[in-house]
Amino acid sequence: MKSIAKHWPRIAVTLLPLVFALLHAVGVVRLDVLQRLDDIIYDARLRATSPKTLDDRIVIVDIDEKSLAEVGRWPWGRNKLGQLVSELFDQQQIALLGFDVVFAEADESSGLVRLNAMAQNEFKDQAGFSERLRQLQATLDYDAVFASALAKRPVVMGYYLTSDRHGHSTGVLPTPIMSQADLQGRAIRSTSWSGYGSNIAPLAKAAPMAGFFNSITDGDGVVRSLPLIAEYKGDYYESLGLSMFRALAGHPAVLPGFSNERFLSRSYQGMDRVLLKQGDKSLAIPVDERVATLVPFRGAGGVDGGSFRYVSASDILAKRITPGSLKDKIVLVGTTAPGLLDLRVTPVGETYPGVETHANLISGLLDGNVLLKPDYALGYDVVMLVLAGLVLAIGLPLLSAPRAVALSVGVLLALAGINFWLYLSYGLVLPLASSLTMALTAFALNMSYGYFVESRSKRELAQLFGTYVPPELVDEMVKDPDSYTMQAANRELTVMFCDMRGFTKMSEQMEPLQLQALLTGVFSRLTSLIRANRGTIDKYMGDCVMAFWGAPVESAEHAHLAVKSAMEMANAVRDINHEHRAQGLPEIGIGIGLNTGTMCVGDMGSNIRRSYTVIGDAVNLGSRLEGLSKAYGVDIVVSESTRKLAPDFAWQELDRVRVKGKEQAVAIFWPLAPAERLNAEAANELKTWANFIKTYRSQNWDQADVLLLNLMRMNVKKYLYQLYSERVASMRLLPFDPEWDGATNFETK
Structure with a gap:
């Protein structure tokens, strides 16, 4: 144990190929060269073991x-x-x-179609032609001839x-x-x-x-x-x-x-x-x-x-x-x-x-000779990688150079031997390239590289995450760098998509440098609000910014912080528009979508460019919700999963929707204000709206019209009420549908 403790840096270096091989094996980091090498091994093995005999059956x-x-x-x-x-x-x-x-x-x-047409037109008065054609019908209908030959065989x-x-x-x-x-x-x-x-x-x-x-x-x-x-x-x-x-x-x-x-x-x-x-x-x-x-x-x-x-x-x-x-x-x-x-x-x-x-x-x-890549091939690959990787990581630093070479050769022969035995004996085609490459790379690194000091690990951690997360979070992370990794993992997070409205019109009216300065100013203010609320910037996509909360530093309040950030961003855009009006610049609008759920977060991308990002169905839903903000005339659309984790806000339910790519309907909400700041008038309006939603989903259109009229009196300029007024008028023309679940389907992204 003392020897292992003494050589832990070399052990860590030797384990690096194992980490990348495992990431490749589980599909987080796909290395095409390893897949190609597996294909080459399979092809060569197939050619070497094929019977090369005639099957006379x-x-x-x-x-x-x-x-x-x-x-x-x-x-x-x-x-x-x-x-x-x-x-x-x-x-x-x-x-x-x-x-x-x-x-x-x-x-x-055969020309039968043309002959039939002639019999009905230019030769219709020649009975002999039609009679002869009738006699030849069976022989000229080639499809019928072929079908007759196939039948009952x-x-x-x-x-x-x-x-x-x-x-x-x-x-x-x-x-x-x-x-x-x-x-x-x-x-x-x-x-x-x-x-x-x-x-x-x-x-x-x-x-x-x-x-x-x-x-x-x-x-x-x-x-x-x-x-x-x-x-x-x-x-x-x-x-x-x-x-x-x-x-x-x-x-x-x-x-x-x-x-x-x-x-x-x-x-x-x-x-x-x-x-x-x-x-x-x-x-x-x-x-x-x-x-x-x-x-x-x-x-x-x-x-x-x-x-x-x-x-x-x-x-x-x-x-x-x-x-x-x-x-x-x-x-x-x-x-x-x-x-x-x-x-x-x-x-x-x-x-x-x-x-x-x-x-x-x-x-x-x-x-009965069927070759198979079984469903447990991934498990086999992971087990072989872990066993071989641990043997090399612990054994190589403790051995002299000749013995290290002998150990490496022995591991390579064992990996290849087990794999070929399973192929020849049971017809199992199992991955081999990643384990062989891992073993060779581990040996090379162990012989070639030293170890990384703790201070360098901290600098690298700060460099990796510094462009994604606020500086104060980086400071927390470098205190315990071993607790943080860019390796992909499934975690419950909250994701935000924020899109700038009117960008296309602005790009047509403004010079490129002026447009660049405007975008930089807007995104800088919005980004500062995200980072002030401990959010992680994922990426900028043209006129859209993507961020998430809860990683890399975990936070039990990720949903609350995301909603708070979204409301502050919406207020900031109102301030920006006030400034733009004073300067004669075009006004902008934003649409924000928020969703909470299990996402895969980690370092992803290609071998050319990578980024710390989130992927998964929950991320896709957040993007879809951002696109719905315009349809409901609001600047923020939040899923029910996020609303449940952020009870400190007053919410107005917008609808239940079924977005493209999802079969299950999702309730969506609009945050109005922190709950303690909601006045009595707004609270009464929300209560009336809740009654309307219940009536609307029960298809009681007369009562729904009455409630909508009251709501419009409370807030005549609210587009949401105008939208539902049109919906009720349209739905009234349809018969009562007991199967209707009250959801609105959106087929576009």
Whole structure:
């Protein structure tokens, strides 16, 4: 213990890489280079351990360059595709057919539409033409020909899901495999989409089983995962690979599987496996938090890759393949032609056929060989980091250089060995880059750097927080620097957003230097009030200032101080406008939003620029409330959570609102004055207003009008009363709604 105490500065330095690695692991400070290194390790390990053997159960019928040259450019007539399907089932006797192609538009290549139009117009008097056309109808309706070939056969069609602002949708979706009710009230984080491109109705009716063929592209542009289940408008649909696997397994039901809550928080929402259940038998397919699975690539892709047999579609159509040579095979129809744009970048190839990713997934499902990045990967990473970091932090300062090297090498080998063993034995893909980098960096720092003295720590603390918090708070902090950190943490704070009104008009009327001087003067006065009330300046955003109370120095009165600061700022703006009128300058207005709640506070940003800031839903709500101040004609809008913690003020309830991005209605208030300064007249007005709000929410419009009339007599210039007068007049035209909760919805930010 004496040795540890003696070397504590070196121990602290050695622990620094551990701190940053943990921040990266939990997502507070994302280091892209570590994620990229993890991807490189995964890709190299996958290539080294893939079987590189042929799976003769699965065959890919390839719409290749040869097929396009012989049959014609894509898309082919559906009569050709019907011929292809019939040949595969009747002559080759395949077991299952899947299409990595979508047929989202009707096929009019036969000219049937034009012929029907001619029969009704220029040749309508020629009975022979119409009769002959009727006889040819069945052969010229290529979609019907294709649908007939698909009907009553084990076929899985393909389609794609998409997201755009308009939610475009074409074709017919298959029946969903799960609904929200199956999730037992949980909100899983599967991929979610707003549109789709699916097959036309005749084909969807003939072959009702279908699966989407979307993949997941990682940040480096590489496809490593395929979602098994995706969400569209509250329903859940299966992928092409899962749909084909279920068809082979006898169409078992699909159920969600959740982790054992004995070992996890009850708030955990993750779905960690897809359950296929048929009678008393069930099969669990492990999935990650996106309900996706890593593709178990067998090896290089393409015709010469050696993982799957490729057969040219033109050879099937031309009957160049011996009948029965594909008997009982699982067949996927796809393309490797570059012009058809279905080539992907994968860990095993930069021009990898998209259809082969689905073949690999089906092969892995058949073999029970599914790679998985489990939901507890974060916990594993943290445990490995902490164990390795503590061993190095305590061991390295106490050892000689050769032994320190041996310890570091041993830790690196142990980290890599455990990780590879879990991968090879259980198919678990767990992070490794952060722990390896942490161990190497800890060794380098321990050998290279000394320690930081206490006085320097204090100066750095003052430098870090000096631009955010008042000097008197910095003085408190430097007395005990170990109690303060910029590491992110969840705390109950009060946040303020203050926006200057009329800034755009001023910017049009004033010279840039004059505008700069005006803004500087206004913000300086408002900032001084925030700091005088122990507030922390977060940032300036154009004509808006953001601040918060309760961090880095904790304060039980953070809500009270924030409200007090807001009221003083509103009074200061009135004084500023009085001065502006005297100087001939434009007047300004402000809107302030205050909210109290749990927020994540800490040092955040990028490796280029960082700041001490707050984030979270409570922060977003504070921003939304600031935007509502103009709608209600007030300068301050405060949430109910802040009002409850600031009882020393007199409050007027403005409304209950449901802001953009929030489903739950929130009561909002306007602080009128400190409670002890409220006069009898104002108190009577508040009492009348409280009765009005109660009457308004009960939809008693006659009584509401009477109360509003009294309120306008008390304060005829108050915009709030005029606003509700218009609302009552509008609501009176509507029938009584027992479901109405009295809230106003705001769809804009």
